[in-house]
Amino acid sequence: MNERIVAAQRAIEQILAGLHIETVICVDDVYGIEDVDSSVELVIGWFTEALSLGKTKDCSALLEESSFFDVPDDEIWKRRLRDRWQELGAEERITILDNLAVILGTEVEIKRDQESASLLKDLIPKEKLRELSPADWERGKETITEEAVEGKCLLCLFDHNLQGAYGYTDNGGILFLEKMIGSRGNHPVICGLLTHTIKEGDEIARSSQFADEHGLRREDLLVLSKDRLRGPMRFAHGLKMMSLNHARDFLTSRVREIAKEADGQANDELMKVDVYNFDYMVLRSSENEGVWEAETLFRLFEILRRAAFQKEAFTLENRAALDDRIAQIRAIREVEILPDEQEYPPNQRWEIRRLELYEHGDFINQAHLPLELGISLRLGERSTSWLLSPAILWFERTVAGKPKVWCSPG
Known part of the structure; x- marks a missing residue:
């Protein structure tokens, strides 16, 4: 073999x-094509349809008898065809059916x-x-x-x-x-x-x-x-x-169900944040970081949702269901395949990786406060920097009790 x-x-x-x-x-x-009784009903139906389309000459040629359908009553040729069908070999019957499918424009090809x-x-x-x-x-x-x-x-x-x-x-x-x-x-x-x-x-x-x-x-x-x-x-x-x-798909469907439950739990926890903590965690921190308050609120919600997701995923029922699907995926993934042609390359990973590593530029511009010329940035206990132009930063650092100043390449 x-x-x-x-x-x-x-x-x-x-x-x-x-x-x-x-x-x-x-x-x-x-x-079912080799079942003579079933296939004869099929071929009669196809011949009837072809004749209704004016394909009498083509149909007669398939049976190699020009006058086969020249009868006063359709029941006559149908009875003759039933008898003829019993006499034909399997290959002959298949050839007639395939040619009839071509005449009718039907996407059937029995030999294939x-x-x-x-x-x-x-x-x-x-x-x-x-x-x-x-x-x-x-x-x-x-x-x-x-x-x-x-x-x-x-x-x-x-x-x-x-x-x-x-x-x-x-x-x-x-x-x-x-x-x-x-x-x-x-x-x-x-x-x-x-x-x-x-x-x-x-x-x-x-x-x-x-x-x-x-x-x-x-x-x-x-x-x-x-x-x-x-x-x-x-x-x-x-x-x-x-x-x-x-x-x-079964695995992701289960994860989606867990995530939906976690969303509800995180929403409940978010609504429990009182106004004092809201002021401290959202309003003040947003002002200090130069971040849009809604973005800080999204971050808080994500923290709560992740905790809820982990809690929900590790229930006995969900853990068992997830482990079962993961075991199936691992077993299938480990099957060695040598395809005759190159596999279709993945085309989504780079976009997802970019989303993981970087914020979208429009979002940064709209949700974060910009740096202004002359702004002073305190870097730890001994370092300070000033933004003098879009391309130049001045740094001051205290070394051995004496300030030293230098600038970034402009």
Whole structure:
């Protein structure tokens, strides 16, 4: 077996273990395409739609019979097609369906989806993977959900476009996902989309978009492009990033809840500061430091909020929940991935680092008193400086009882 496939398999097993996933359910229209009874209803529906668009000649060419649809009653050609469909081989049926999809402008490509399904089977451990058609999923979803218990999570991956299955739509996968999230209760079920309709590298942005459109939380779903299956390590890398995103979102959601509670506690403490302490801590200190009083009040609130946050975070319930998510993140992060191409570079760290180290210039100008020419600054017991121009500072320092004066470079 290819060395990169083996490495990808190993990485994927570690990722699934990090999330405690025991079963991976993949729901895709391609798994039902070999069911002759189901696919014949699909092809009849597609031929009916194509004929209504005036594509009779194209449809006849697909069946290699120019007069196939020249009948007085549609039921006649439908009955003939059912008989013909039973006689055709699997490859012939798929070719007809793919060509019909092109005629209709439908984003269905069964041969491509079969290739993706085969690649997925090579990467997901055989004992964990279960392949279901949309109809199979609807028949067994309640039983499947019951299998998910603490320590044995279930990962459900839905194809987004399910038009290749009779009776389903181009957004059938996200509708399945939405219903699953609404009905899973306390069962540990992780849901996601595995689809060709999303390009590699767009997964994070599209997961946020889907969450907004369907009233879901971002941590409720993973999104992964099938394009990644063409490179085993690219798929493993994508699954790792999507898994980190899932675990990260749960962690940040919990932190956000704790921060909200801390905000309320800090607000209560701030309102308990009496007027005498307010005068001393806010008004006088602001005047002495040359700082806007509102900025000093913000600093006081931050001190109180940080103390409240630490107190709230270290309760037994919150500490256990945070530690559990952090353990998941560490386990996933430690999985070694060798992507086929360079990882997307981080683009937010420098802005956050700047916010950590520096105040914004406009804020400094508006919230702090400026230095004026001639102002005297006392630096400790023996040093004094004077601002003589925007570029020159005079310093006086007492050394051995004698004053010495020098200036900064101007």
